[in-house]
Amino acid sequence: LVNYRSRLDIIADILQVVSGDARKTQIMYQANLSYKVLQKYLAEISEASLVHFECGRHCYVLTAKGREFLDGYRQYSRSNSHVEKRLNDVRTKKDALERLSQGE
Amino acid sequence: LVNYRSRLDIIADILQVVSGDARKTQIMYQANLSYKVLQKYLAEISEASLVHFECGRHCYVLTAKGREFLDGYRQYSRSNSHVEKRLNDVRTKKDALERLSQGE
Numbered sequence: 001l002v003n004y005r006s007r008l009d010i011i012a013d014i015l016q017v018v019s020g021d022a023r024k025t026q027i028m029y030q031a032n033l034s035y036k037v038l039q040k041y042l043a044e045i046s047e048a049s050l051v052h053f054e055c056g057r058h059c060y061v062l063t064a065k066g067r068e069f070l071d072g073y074r075q076y077s078r079s080n081s082h083v084e085k086r087l088n089d090v091r092t093k094k095d096a097l098e099r100l101s102q103g104e
Numbered sequence: 105l106v107n108y109r110s111r112l113d114i115i116a117d118i119l120q121v122v123s124g125d126a127r128k129t130q131i132m133y134q135a136n137l138s139y140k141v142l143q144k145y146l147a148e149i150s151e152a153s154l155v156h157f158e159c160g161r162h163c164y165v166l167t168a169k170g171r172e173f174l175d176g177y178r179q180y181s182r183s184n185s186h187v188e189k190r191l192n193d194v195r196t197k198k199d200a201l202e203r204l205s206q207g208e
Contacts, residue, residue, distance in 0.1 A: 007205070008198065008201050008202070008205065011205050044205070045205065047207055048204065048205055048206060048207035049207060050204070050205065065204065068204065069201060069204045069205065072197065072200060072204070073201055075197060076194065076197040076198055076201060079190065079193060079194045079197060080194050080198075082190070083187060083190045083191055083194050086183065086186070086187045086190065087187055087191070089183060089187075090180065090183045090184050090187050093176065093179060093180040093183060094112065094180055094184075096176060097112050097173060097176055097177055097180060098112070100152065100154070100169065100172065100173045100176070101111070101112065101115050101148070101149065101152055101154065101173065102152060103151055103152030103153060
């Protein structure tokens, strides 16, 4: 079962690396992204002020807004796993009713 | 906001009426179904042994399997409402992240 990362997952992975201040190569390897994809995302999240490039140190750093995203993402991710488990329970209950109502 | 009943909802509504023993007309009005639709459902749930027709009293009665369905449906319905509220919370969190990541 392959679980592809969504756009939000990838941004969170990048911000997680950047939260310890990081150069582009470091982000690329630790967030497991190709150079091309990373470039695209860095442009987007810089534009959205989630990260800031410090020219002197050649480092990306997290902004307050980036921190807000990362905290919000963790909450979202926890709630999402929880709700997916509950959804599976509900589907199991529904399947049992379908079977009962079809005389199985 | 119109909330159409699913097949399972309709069966549960019928069984709810039948749980107090009921004639066909009574089921039709209390479960709010046309005669044609009720006929179709009564055939299905009789076939699946959820209800039993008592010829003497002209009444439909609930079988043990029908009781099982109704109990299961109530659990399912509660879990489903709960999970839908949680899903909405998760979607709200996700939307907030989308907006943050788009620089809004």
